[in-house]
Amino acid sequence: MPKSVTYAGFILAAGEGTRLKPLTERVPKPLLPAGRGVMMDRAIEWLVSAGVQRIVINTWYKKNVICSYVEHIKKRLSVPVFTSSEAYLMGTGGGLLNALKLFEEDAVIVHNSDVISDVEPNRLKETFESHSHPVCLVCVPHVKGTTSLFMAENRVYLFDPPEDKKCVRVTYTGIAVFDASFLRTLPQGKGGLVEKVILPSQERHGPPVGILHTGQWCDGGTPEGYRCFQNIVNHLQKN
Numbered sequence: 001m002p003k004s005v006t007y008a009g010f011i012l013a014a015g016e017g018t019r020l021k022p023l024t025e026r027v028p029k030p031l032l033p034a035g036r037g038v039m040m041d042r043a044i045e046w047l048v049s050a051g052v053q054r055i056v057i058n059t060w061y062k063k064n065v066i067c068s069y070v071e072h073i074k075k076r077l078s079v080p081v082f083t084s085s086e087a088y089l090m091g092t093g094g095g096l097l098n099a100l101k102l103f104e105e106d107a108v109i110v111h112n113s114d115v116i117s118d119v120e121p122n123r124l125k126e127t128f129e130s131h132s133h134p135v136c137l138v139c140v141p142h143v144k145g146t147t148s149l150f151m152a153e154n155r156v157y158l159f160d161p162p163e164d165k166k167c168v169r170v171t172y173t174g175i176a177v178f179d180a181s182f183l184r185t186l187p188q189g190k191g192g193l194v195e196k197v198i199l200p201s202q203e204r205h206g207p208p209v210g211i212l213h214t215g216q217w218c219d220g221g222t223p224e225g226y227r228c229f230q231n232i233v234n235h236l237q238k239n
Helices: 039-049 063-076 091-098 121-129 193-205 223-238
Strands: 007-012 055-059 081-085 107-112 115-117 135-141 149-152 155-157 168-179 209-212 217-219
Touching: 007 039, 007 091, 039 055, 039 063, 039 107, 039 115, 055 063, 055 091, 063 081, 091 193, 107 121, 115 168, 115 223, 121 135, 121 168, 121 209, 135 193, 168 209, 168 217, 217 223
Parallel strands: 007 055, 007 107, 055 081, 135 209, 155 209
Antiparallel strands: 107 168, 115 217, 135 168, 149 155, 149 168
16 A cells, blocks of 8 residues: 555445335435434544545435435535436445546545444554555444354454454444555446455455454444434434
């Protein structure tokens, strides 16, 4: 990596939010109420605190509503914000690759629109910059009902964990950083983050770098998770 890495932020906001229906039948999930704002505000605030030079938000489901919201808030933000429209739902990996034309920075920090955490941005950036691998994933101890990944010695294993290493089961948080030059070598098209980005990085560079976060983290994409998300925001805004 360059000695002085520049970062962009990318927020995943294109999905239908099917697990939160009927709430998302009228309002896209990123714009569901949370405290005095909406869910996506927390991702934007976190990325701004991480020092990104721009933020790109991908859109598909109810894209006009999200684009209108972005136009409403962009004037009060300290960084420029752009939207990346998708003609069809491209998936997490496909959506990221589709948005590359809007990035000029060395690396892209990805943040799900429905995630809230107290992950320290500087820890993520320092870990990424101290390794030559183009991918760094933030994980938490495994959460029931989520896909199991495995971590050993700051590396993330997607499938079979190595037998000669002490591994822990983990859950991917929806927060990660990717080297932009590596992303530009990947083929465009629909697909998930694992299929389109993480597996190719593993084939070329070995298991991705990982951070095990043991602090606060919540995925607001389910009814239970959304209630948790709202409670965290309400608590933060009271203090």
